[in-house]
Amino acid sequence: MGTNGAAAYAGAARRSLRVTLAAGAGFFLFLYGFGSTVAATYALFSAVSLAGLSRIPGTGRQRAGMVLRLIPAAWLLVVVGTFLAVRTWTAVAGMLVIGFALAFVAVGGPRPAGAAPGLQLLYILPSFPPYAPDTLGERLIGTTTGLLLLVLAEAFVLPEPPTLPYRELAARAAITAERCAGELARAPYALSPATAAAARAAGEALRPSNVPEAERPAGAGVRSRGLGHTGLAARTLLNRLGRLPGPPPGPEADPDREAALALLNAVGRSAADTAALLRGAPGPVEPKPSGPGRERAALAAAPTGGAGPAALRRRADLLEVADAALVLAAAAALAVRGREAAPDVPSGRFWYARMRAPRLWWVRLMGNAGSRSVFFQNAVRTSLALAAARAVAGLDTLPHGFWAMLATLTLTRTTMEATRSSIRQALAGTLIGALCTAGVLSLVGTHTTVYAIVLLPIMLFTFTVGPVKGIGWSQALFTMTVALVFAQLAPATWRLAEVRVLDVLIGSAIGAVFGLLAWPRGARREVRRAGAALLRSAAEAVVTTAAALTAEGVRDVDVPPEHKSLRHSLVLAESAFAQLQSEPGSAQGRLLVDWQAVLLAGHHTLWGAGRVLAPPAPGRGPADEGVPPLEPAAAAALTRLGDRVAGRMLMLSAVLDPIEDSRQAPAAPYADGAAGTVTAGAPTGYYAADAWLASLLADLDRIADSTAAPAAAAPTGAADTTGVKGGTPGRGGR
Template sequence: MGPIEWLRQRDAGLTVLRRAARTAVVMPIVFGVAFGVIRNPIVATYSAFGAFALLLFVDFTGPMADRVRAQVGLGLAGVVLISLGTLIAPITWLAVLTTAVVTFAVFFAGVVSSVLAGATTALLLPFILSSSLPGPPSAIPERLAGWGLATAASVVAIMVLWPAPVRDPLRGRVIEACHALADRLRDEVAGALDMPGGTQAEVEESAERAAAVIKALKHDFYHTPYRPTGLSTGDRALVRLVDELTWLSTVIAAGGPPGPVGPCRVRFGAAVALREGAELLESRDGDPAKLHHALENLRAAAHSVEDIPALRSGLEPSFRAQEIGFAAGAIAANIEVAALSERRTLKQRLLGWQPSGIGGPFAAARERAAAHVQGHSVWLHNSIRAAAGLAIAVLVARLTAVEHAFWVVLGALAVLRSNALNTGQTAVRAVLGSLVGIVAGGALVALMGPNRVFAWILLPPAILVAGLAPAVVSFAAGQAAFTVVLFVLFNLIDPIGWRVGIVRLEDVALGCAVSLAVGLLLWPRGAGRALNVALAEAYSDSAAYLRAAVDYGVAAGADPRAEAQRAAAAARRMDDAFRTYLTERGAKPVPMLDMSRLVGGVVGLRLAADAVLDLWSRARDATPGLTADRSRLRESGGEIAGWYVGLAAALTGTASVPEPLPPGAALPDPQAASPRLVWTGGHLDAARRLQPGLITPAREVAATASA
């Protein structure tokens, strides 16, 4: 295996290499201008760390114009934070309190804005640097000059130095899956609709290809060390598409023969919608009109099937077609969200505006924030822990009067992970890495002596290694490499030899101790426990939504919109907990495939509720009367929802995993009931069919919850 192949295995798309290489080029240049031309150590320090923040710790996505605007916006935010940090730095209690408030605000703002979520470290670094280094207000212009120099250089760098590609690996897999499922649906109905193709061999070949593509999609998403996803609205829509495409693949595989012409038209409409969605994803500036037209045709085909009494003998194929059509419609809607989100302005991205535009520009931001103001929100936990950890680090640095106090805070930020165990492991790695860096840096300083030329030559490769090592080697290697960079950098500014390494080790050790203490006190069990709770809430709220949707349809119950919103909020918290769980270091107590099945089960349960609500919102009797079929459906809805509530209790270790319900209990008599009642029973039966596949994963999660 060559070095490039080895690197690609650890750095998907070479994104880390791109950031590290840019920084290795730009940082020595801006530092050289500040130190050698301007001859101001403060400007040099802020330009160097500014280049780290603006180039190594953030990499905006989207069109180049949006990236430039985001980079400039980050620079302007840094101006505010540097000024604030400098003003509050002389007063210890004010510095501690402000650090807590600013850190919480920056971390929690990531719930609302993906732009802010991706720039958390880059935003905090200038504030930490300024608030940890007390100085008079007169120092603000020099500090801002260094930051401004780094900002200007970073804008030029992202435009001309290896610009980031627009496409990401997950997007390509999703496009491929849409095409493959569309081919399978089209081949299955080609004969019935007098279209070319559709032979048995072609159907089998397209089915095998679709299964292989879905398998590859799930493998890339769940089993790679660095998952191909980001934090933007479009990226989150793509994450949902992974679950929805997997669900659609399962529905198609279990659907049986396509049946009469009506259901075949629905399947063909689903195939067209998937293909148009894939093409819209392929072309970032494409027109969504074709996708809208395909969705209208799909809905028309599904509605026509609902109203044909002659299809009573073929209700099973027509229900399968309706189920496939609804799932394909949900996928197409998410594709539209992903496409439209990329066309938002920077202001809309910062405010968390959603492409639907429902409720005004701030409605989506309020909804996302409200979803995470819950005791079990991973994002809320991370925000509180980060605020407490950095505030305590500032206090410890002030009370101990250490040199370079910002290293204490940076050390706390670097090693603070989502649970105490991983924080402790990372703290050990940080100290050992710094120790190795001291030995290596001290040896280099001894070799360099007073010769600064050798130090300037060494600086770019040292920065490159420091940028690459945490991602492609290990966290400890990154700490060692960063320590070497600091040796070189500070010995260029003020040659004090190996003493800079001892100071670095002391400060990092203090920061590690703070992080470990905060992790133990505030969240000792990490994202694994939080994911269990988030899964339980998602199942419980989705079950309540399903029950309310059935009551709404068959018994003229209340509008289930409130239950739908609660289920959506719980699903968001589950998604964020799952993302954190996937990025945690260390072995996972529950196999990733089993955990993904539980996450996918929530998707299937919510889709069943959405389908029931969609079915009855178009045609609902005002006073239907509780016939035997309607009463049986209402009962079955309660039983199935109750089963999922029991599953939710088991996931938190407070009950045993229930046995799956027997088949057929939810289905009315197809010869006597109306199609909508039969299809409602079919959606309930789809929710019941999920149950056997959730038993084993749920038992494994329940075992970890009660351990």
């Protein structure tokens, strides 16, 4: 067994011990201590639902906190399920509505998504006959006891070491940015190899794929959104510091050298203040987030006479660095202080800062309430399958019908290929488990003491081996476990194993049908569609921003409609990418395209457009004059570059779109300094926009590189093979 395999078994064994202790203690307490089969059943399945069936990310203490907060929701589900079980049609209707709601709650982040299957089971269990509202008290007592025992087990049994919070990762990145700014502010005005490597490592540490699920800022609230933007701003600041060129030689070529060095020192101080704020140090006396705003304004207002193109381009790059530092400080303030920091941050960039939590959750839900959202697709698929399973179980009076629903819940996948594979393995495992169970029940008969003795070892083995070995082993071992449980609740014969096989067969068939009918290709196709739509929205934003800068100037700093469309496209693309990473069986195709680079290009377009459209800094002109239009020569050069960026975005979107058949020739990769034709005499606004568009081309080159690699490596017809550099684009994985 390799190191990874041993680690997987060790982690599974820890989780298995916790769920076994919690479920077994509650089951034996009520069954043999108080003689209540109802409370015993609910105590056992409550612990199993949120520890065995669910995969709540985080350490034991983090999961314990999550389970504790879910107890009121568990009460509500048990109560509603108990009373809706009065008729089959009410139970089916409840399953349709509540099943959708519990599946759709995954839009709230990894923790709600991980808990959703367990909550589904807590509702499934009481929604079956007999209709017995008189036992509601026992059901609630058993549920509460099982969940409280699970909380204690998660918190105190073999606790894992704590993981680094995302705030600490962002604080470390800010400290690294301070180090970079310090080196760039003194001779030789360049980063040392060690500092450059540290900057790259700090930026990589903030990538969601490198952060434990429980630490990712994926919530809908102001603090969570602010923390997510803090990480993005920190990565942006580190990247810009790493690409900042040194001052051109000769004092006459860079008349603003002192102002530039003062700005870099201010960026370093701001980064240090941000790190202290993220680590819990008292904030500044003034409510405004600290940042190099004054130094940025001084550099922007400095005269440009005598400055050469290299100096003007460096000035634009320095202003980009200062902007990233300001964004980092503002985002960190929102992450730490929430809405208290809202009056001091720009509303366009941080559109959510002044909204209350219910409104933000409504925005999150409405942003995913459509057929293009994979969260919506999963919720519809799950609720329809569960409602159908409940209808079949109720109309045919299927014995242990909730087993069929459990099979539907656990075996339905987001792609038909994965569903077919899981069903095949599950049926084989269930059949083997049923044969073993039938033999045990035939030999032991009604001697419940034997079942009680072997239950805990079998349960421990089930939840240790099953998650590591796969669905086949899980179904085989779980079949034996549930048979041992029900053999203690009521006299059982070998036919109990037969019923278990029948239930799994019915449940898996229903899951297969709805997996085929409802979006059977999962997120792999949807992420391509969402990524293509994101790039099209970004191209539209680039064109409108360039037109405003080159033709009319900008007098209204409100968010243009194109930017709102881009923001909505970002929401859908991020949700599709999150779902893609969680789909089993898609490892070969899901990472061929650098989807995170697609998302970063969208964010960079949105934030950069807002930045270059911002009013001039103090000292450059009256605020009500807005951003003045460029001179004809500069406008023509910027228009060409904007068209080139937008065209490249559209070309890449055509490659990524799963329904695109065009085979356009790829645009040439961008070479630094080759975009603009204006040199001496161009205004500073030109260089700011040029720096933004040039960095967007660099982002697009990273996307193009990732799509070109699979075209060369994958065989013809392989999934998700595309190419946009050095060859003809493919069809986007059709």
